[in-house]
Amino acid sequence: MHDGSPSPSHALFDSDEVRDVLEATFYQAPAAPKKPRSSTRGKYANPSKTSSRPPKPNHYDVICISMYTEDLLSLDAKVDALKQRGHRRMTRSALIRYALDRLALEDVPRPAL
Numbered sequence: 001m002h003d004g005s006p007s008p009s010h011a012l013f014d015s016d017e018v019r020d021v022l023e024a025t026f027y028q029a030p031a032a033p034k035k036p037r038s039s040t041r042g043k044y045a046n047p048s049k050t051s052s053r054p055p056k057p058n059h060y061d062v063i064c065i066s067m068y069t070e071d072l073l074s075l076d077a078k079v080d081a082l083k084q085r086g087h088r089r090m091t092r093s094a095l096i097r098y099a100l101d102r103l104a105l106e107d108v109p110r111p112a113l
Contacts (some may be wrong), residue, residue, distance in 0.1 A: 075092055075095065075096075076092070078095060079091065079092060079095055082095070
């Protein structure tokens, strides 16, 4: 039976703190869309912008690629084998970079049409 007093959950959600959080988070104008990333983003940085954060490194980019599960298993097995042979800092990306440096484009088979 209800005695007319607010329930504990209503008392919680009626607080000024919750109202302030909702107003600051959910009920504000949407942010302007971000500009797309460019691989030259550090090269042409705006010198008039000042930030308390240190500048982001511009000697690499983080990318996302898709690979078949079997290929990832093979890549991970090779990384593990190299680590067992003493290559302590071997990673997926390090092995891919090594392979790309040694790839002879002439040896890549042409796709069947």
